[in-house]
Each structure stands twice: as C-alpha cells, then as structure tokens.
Amino acid sequence: MGFISQVINGLGLGSIYALVALGYSMVYGIVQLINFAHGDIIMVGAYAMFLLLTLAGAPLWAAVLGSILFCVVAGVFIERVAYRRLINMKAPRISLLITAIGVSIFLQNLSQLLFTSSGRTIPSMFDLGTLEAGSLQVPSGSIINILTSVAMMVGLSFLVNKTKIGKAMRATSEDADAARLMGINTNHSIAFTFGLGSGLAAVGAVLYCNTYPMITPYMGGLLGLKAFVAAVLGGIGSIPGAMLGGYVLGVAESLTKGYISSSFTDAVVFGILILVLLVRPAGLLGRNVSEKV
Amino acid sequence: MGAMLSVQDLVVNYGSIRAIKGISFEVNQGEIVTLIGANGAGKTTTLHAISGLVKTKSGSVSFCDHDLLSTEPHKILGLGMAHVPEGRRVFSRMTVMENLQMGAYIRNDASGISEDYDMVFERLPRLKERRKQAAGTLSGGEQQMLAIGRALMGRPKMLLLDEPSMGLSPLLVGEIFKIISDVNESGVTVLLVEQNAKKALEIADRAYVLETGKIVMSGDTLELADNEEVRKAYLGG
Numbered sequence: 408m409g410f411i412s413q414v415i416n417g418l419g420l421g422s423i424y425a426l427v428a429l430g431y432s433m434v435y436g437i438v439q440l441i442n443f444a445h446g447d448i449i450m451v452g453a454y455a456m457f458l459l460l461t462l463a464g465a466p467l468w469a470a471v472l473g474s475i476l477f478c479v480v481a482g483v484f485i486e487r488v489a490y491r492r493l494i495n496m497k498a499p500r501i502s503l504l505i506t507a508i509g510v511s512i513f514l515q516n517l518s519q520l521l522f523t524s525s526g527r528t529i530p531s532m533f534d535l536g537t538l539e540a541g542s543l544q545v546p547s548g549s550i551i552n553i554l555t556s557v558a559m560m561v562g563l564s565f566l567v568n569k570t571k572i573g574k575a576m577r578a579t580s581e582d583a584d585a586a587r588l589m590g591i592n593t594n595h596s597i598a599f600t601f602g603l604g605s606g607l608a609a610v611g612a613v614l615y616c617n618t619y620p621m622i623t624p625y626m627g628g629l630l631g632l633k634a635f636v637a638a639v640l641g642g643i644g645s646i647p648g649a650m651l652g653g654y655v656l657g658v659a660e661s662l663t664k665g666y667i668s669s670s671f672t673d674a675v676v677f678g679i680l681i682l683v684l685l686v687r688p689a690g691l692l693g694r695n696v697s698e699k700v
Numbered sequence: 701m702g703a704m705l706s707v708q709d710l711v712v713n714y715g716s717i718r719a720i721k722g723i724s725f726e727v728n729q730g731e732i733v734t735l736i737g738a739n740g741a742g743k744t745t746t747l748h749a750i751s752g753l754v755k756t757k758s759g760s761v762s763f764c765d766h767d768l769l770s771t772e773p774h775k776i777l778g779l780g781m782a783h784v785p786e787g788r789r790v791f792s793r794m795t796v797m798e799n800l801q802m803g804a805y806i807r808n809d810a811s812g813i814s815e816d817y818d819m820v821f822e823r824l825p826r827l828k829e830r831r832k833q834a835a836g837t838l839s840g841g842e843q844q845m846l847a848i849g850r851a852l853m854g855r856p857k858m859l860l861l862d863e864p865s866m867g868l869s870p871l872l873v874g875e876i877f878k879i880i881s882d883v884n885e886s887g888v889t890v891l892l893v894e895q896n897a898k899k900a901l902e903i904a905d906r907a908y909v910l911e912t913g914k915i916v917m918s919g920d921t922l923e924l925a926d927n928e929e930v931r932k933a934y935l936g937g
Contacts (some may be wrong), residue, residue: 571805578791578802584753585789590777590806590854 412545413665414658419549419618421657422556426611427634428641428649429563430482430604436644437580437600438494440503444485444510446631448605450518452478452612453622457529467532475609482605483598485510494597511627518624529620532613548618559610560650566603567646576600580644629673636680642693651691655679704729704858704889705750705781710759712742712749719745721913722759727858732880732890734900734921736934737910743893744786746910747860751776751783764857778806780857784864786893788847792836796827799835799846803853813853820849823879841872848879858889865896877903897934901925909934 427449434442455477459470489510493503535547567573578586579596586593615630616622633656641652656676663675683690703726712720720742727733735743748754750761752773761768766779776783782803791799800820804813821828824845830838835846844864851859861880865873873896881903884890894900901907901921909917909930917924924930 574794574798574801575805577794581791581793582789584773585785585791586802587753587773588751588777588783588785588789589802589850590774591802592772592774 409543411543413661415545415553416549417658417661418654419546419552419657420661421637421654422552423611423615423618423630423653424634424637424656425556425650425653426559426607426614427631428637428653429559429646430608431635431638432641432643432645432649433576433600433604435638437576437597438490438503439500440490440494440507441635441643442601442604443504443507443631443635444489444514445604445608446627446634447511447514448478448482448608448627449612449615449630450622450624450627451481451514452609453529453616453626454518454522454527455609456613456616457527457622460530471613474613475606478609478612479602479606482601482608486598486601490601491594491597495594515624515627522624524624526621526623529616529622531620532617534617546618548614551617552614555610555614556650556653559607560646563603563607563646572596572599633676636676639680639690640683642690645690645692645694648690648692655691703727704764705891706760706762707746707750708760710746710749710761711757712745712754713757714745714754719913720749723908723910723913723915725908725915725918727889727891729857729889730884730887731906732884732892732904734892734894734904734907735910736894736897736900736907738933739895740912741910742913743895743910744862747783747785747862747891747893750860751781777854777856780855781860782851782854782856782858783860784847784851784862786862786866788840788843790835790838790843790846790850793834795832796835796838796846797831799850800827800831800853803850806854812855816853816855820852823852823882824849840867841869841876844868844872844876845879848876848883852883852888856888858891859883861890861892863893863895865894865899873899897930898936901935 427446430445431442434440434445452474455474456470459465459473465473489506490503493506533551538545538547538550567577575586575591575596576599578589578591579593583593637652637656638649640655641648659675659679660672663672705727708724709722710720711722723746735746737743745754749756750768752768752771756769763779763781768776791802800817804816807813826842827846827849830842835843838846864876864880868876877899880890880892892900892904901924904921907918907921907924908915917930
C-alpha cells in the first residue's frame with residue numbers, strides 16, 4: 408500500500424481520535440477536569456447503535472441519530488449526578504478526577520452486566536467498498552471519517568464562536584464568576600459542554616463501529632486514552648488543537664503499522680506523548696498559562 | 701420607598717476567620733456611595749457577598765425589595781444590579797465586542813442592545829477603535845473601561861464598582877472617575893469600593909469607612925474629608 412493511502416487511512420483513524428479528543432479538551436477547558444469517563448461514552452454510543460440496529464431493527468439513520476442523542480443525554484446526566492456538586496463547591500481537582508475514574512468503572516461494569524463481557528458484532532453500516540483513483544486505493548470508511556470530522560469541526564467552530572450559548576461557554580471557561588455576573592447560568596454552560604462533548608464522542612463511536620464492528624464493554628479504555636493523548640498533544644483546552652492532535656496521532660499510528668510493525672503502534676503513540684510533554688508541555692497549539700495564585 | 705440597596709448586619713466568614721463582622725449600610729437611588737478602607741478591610745468581600753459570589757454567615761441584603769442572599773448570582777443582573785469586579789476580569793481571549801455582548805447576555809431586545817453599543821462607544825471611544833481586538837491585548841485602563849462598558853450593557857439601575865482605579869496612572873484614574881460621575885448623572889446609582897479614598901470622596905455623596913470587617917465611620921463625604929482621623933489614615937495627613 409502506498410504512502411499516500413497510509414496517510415489517508417491514518418487521517419481516517421485520526422478523525423475518530425479527534426472527535427473524542429474534542430470532548431476531553433472542551434470539558435477540561437471549562438471545569439479543568441480530565442474526564443476519564445469520556446472514553447466510555449464511545450462504548451455507550453456503540454452499544455446504543457448495536458441495540459437500535461439489531462434488537463429494535465431501526466433504520467441506519469435513526470440508529471445513528473438515536474445513539475448520538477442517547478450519548479448527549481448520558482453526558483448531561485453524568486455531569487448532573489456525578490460532577491456538579493463537586494464543581495459548585497469548588498472541590499479540589501483530584502476529587503473530580505477520582506470521581507471521573509469511578510464513573511468510568513461504573514459504566515464499564517454496568518455494560519458488562521447488561522451485555523456480558525463477550526464482544527458483540529454490529530451489522531455493517533456504510534460500506535461503499537474501496538475507492539480507487541488511479542493507482543490510489545483507500546477504503547471508503549477513511550474518507551467518510553475524514554469528511555465527517557471536518558464537517559463536525561466546522562459546525563463546532565460556528566457554534567462556539569458565533570452562537571450565544573457558544574460564547575457563554577467560552578466566557579464560563581475563562582472566568583466562571585465573571586460569567587455569573589453577566590447573568591450566565593454557568594451550570595447550563597457546563598452541562599451544555601458535557602452534552603456537546605458526548606455527542607461528538609458518539610459520532611466518533613459511529614465511525615469507529617463502521618470500521619471496527621466488534622464492540623466490548625471495555626472498548627472505550629484504550630480508545631479514550633489515545634484520544635486523551637491526542638487532546639494533550641494538541642494542547643488541552645484548545646479545540647483546533649484536539650483536532651490536530653487526533654490527526655497527527657492517527658497518521659503516526661498508520662505509518663507505524665505500514666512501515667514498522669502493528670505491534671509498535673501503542674508504543675509510538677505514547678512515545679509521542681512523552682516527547683511532546685518533554686519538549687512542549689502546553690501541546691502543539693496550547694497556550695502557556697501561568698497558574699493563578 | 702426605602703433605600704435601593706440595604707445591607708443589614710452582614711457577617712461573612714472565610715473558614716474560621718470572620719472577614720465581615722456585622723456591617724450595615726444603605727445606598728439610595730441616584731447616589732454615589734463609597735466604601736473606603738485599607739487593603740484587607742473587607743471591601744471586596746462585601747461586594748462579593750452582595751453579588752452572591754461568597755456565602756454569607758448571617759445578615760440580610762435587599763435590593764429594590766428583593767432578598768439578594770436567596771437569589772442565585774446569575775439572576776442578580778436581571779434585577780438591575782451590575783458588578784464590575786476587582787481586577788476587571790474581562791474575558792481576555794474574547795474580543796472587545798464579544799465582551800460587550802456578554803454584558804448584554806440576558807437581554808433579547810436586539811435594537812435596544814445595538815443602541816447601547818453606540819452609547820458605550822460614545823462614552824468610551826477607545827473601545828470602539830479596538831472592538832475586534834482580544835480584550836487581553838488592551839492596556840489596564842482600556843480593560844477597566846471595557847469592564848465598565850460591559851456592565852452598562854446590562855442596563856443596570858445600580859453599578860457596583862470594585863477598585864476601578866487599581867493599577868492605573870493618575871491621568872487614567874481621573875478619566876475613569878469622570879466616567880463614573882457621568883454614568884451616575886445618567887441615572888445609575890453607584891456603590892464604589894476604593895482604596896484611593898481621596899478620589900472616591902471627591903465624587904461620592906456619602907461614604908462608609910471599613911476597617912478590619914467593621915464600619916468605623918460614615919457620613920457625607922464633605923464632612924468625612926474634613927475629619928481628622930480620616931485625613932490621617934486615608935488622605936495622607
């Protein structure tokens with residue numbers, strides 16, 4: 408397979424990381440929480456797809472929409488039940504982090520209880536075979552992933568920069584008390600951010616299931632961790648950074664698979680993380696902010 | 701009708717430290733009232749308590765007959781009280797224009813909002829030149845103007861100003877105080893917290909002197925400015 412196909416496949420995989428990384432980054436931006444339960448939202452989305460397609464026999468479009476909607480609700484619900492009280496009492500970050508790990512363990516075990524730990528297979532979704540242009544061959548899935556992620560990014564930029572709720576989100580993430588003085592209900596901004604991040608993760612889940620139709624209760628673990636690496640790589644808190652980090656990671660993984668060995672991919676991914684943390688701890692597009700005292 | 705803002709026996713604790721030890725004061729419609737005192741006297745804490753940003757231990761705060769202590773912070777602007785916090789607290793990564801939009805966040809009257817942009821730009825022409833710039837790139841004085849402009853976008857009946865002169869050159873301090881007087885003359889009641897007692901006494905109608913969480917003196921600004929103790933402690937003799 409040629410170099411260009413490798414890169415395109417890498418971008419396709421990176422699109423999934425990017426969509427999930429956005430949720431990590433936005434949530435961190437607004438409440439300084441590394442939401443370790445975010446990866447498990449991918450699993451929630453994947454099982455929602457599975458149930459809707461197989462048990463409910465829903466058409467594909469309805470399953471996709473239903474799964475995204477379910478994740479949005481789940482994200483908002485988790486924020487309300489697990490995090491809000493801690494956020495409002497200005498609890499130390501470590502308490503939030505531990506709570507997030509707890510939510511992650513809860514979701515994985517709940518899913519194991521409901522669906523057993525053996526994997527399930529999602530029926531095939533959008534399969535347009537392999538696309539060819541001259542000597543270039545790429546699976547259609549990669550192209551779908553790239554186009555979807557770019558469309559999501561454009562939509563998200565518009566939402567965050569131009570709409571009232573998007574601006575309220577940015578104001579809250581910069582200075583929550585000042586935002587309150589402007590009459591912004593910061594609880595709503597935060598809930599909105601969780602819902603938005605979870606919805607984007609669900610889109611990632613749909614794309615993931617399209618490429619890798621095998622789902623398990625623990626699928627969110629490594630996938631979430633890699634998306635987190637992508638968010639840190641790009642500069643956590645930065646939306647374009649999360650996208651860039653996702654793509655870089657995907658391409659690095661794909662090239663490693665193609666030219667070195669597929670068993671090295673994780674080593675390369677986490678190697679990149681270590682390198683970035685050493686050389687540019689704020690990430691590729693991150694801001695260097697000094698801690699307020 | 702009684703005072704516009706009435707604070708009675710307010711007590712605020714920070715952990716085991718009693719920051720505000722039962723203070724009472726009033727602000728009547730149309731006035732500029734200033735709360736002066738040294739660093740750490742509890743001025744900012746008092747304003748934060750009024751705006752609901754810190755929890756109070758006891759006492760009452762009523763604004764236009766609403767009990768503020770049982771009002772969520774984000775609903776207070778809707779009652780007509782805007783708070784310009786200490787250190788400006790503009791949204792530095794957002795543009796000047798976006799900051800003003802945030803000030804009008806609770807309003808839905810598009811035409812009224814656009815009139816008020818013009819009003820703010822007329823009052824604070826420097827902001828107009830810089831409206832597409834990120835607020836973080838403005839100078840201290842411009843940020844203070846933006847913070848005031850942002851508060852005015854909520855069309856408040858009353859403005860709480862926390863140390864607007866902090867860190868500004870004497871020339872800019874004069875300019876900011878002129879703006880405050882103008883805003884007051886346009887019908888907005890002002891509660892001004894200041895360390896710069898001299899300037900604050902010049903523009904205010906009445907003043908309260910706060911020392912370590914207690915009000916130790918109060919009265920008309922002319923009388924206070926003549927008072928021996930005030931002169932010694934706050935006006936440099």
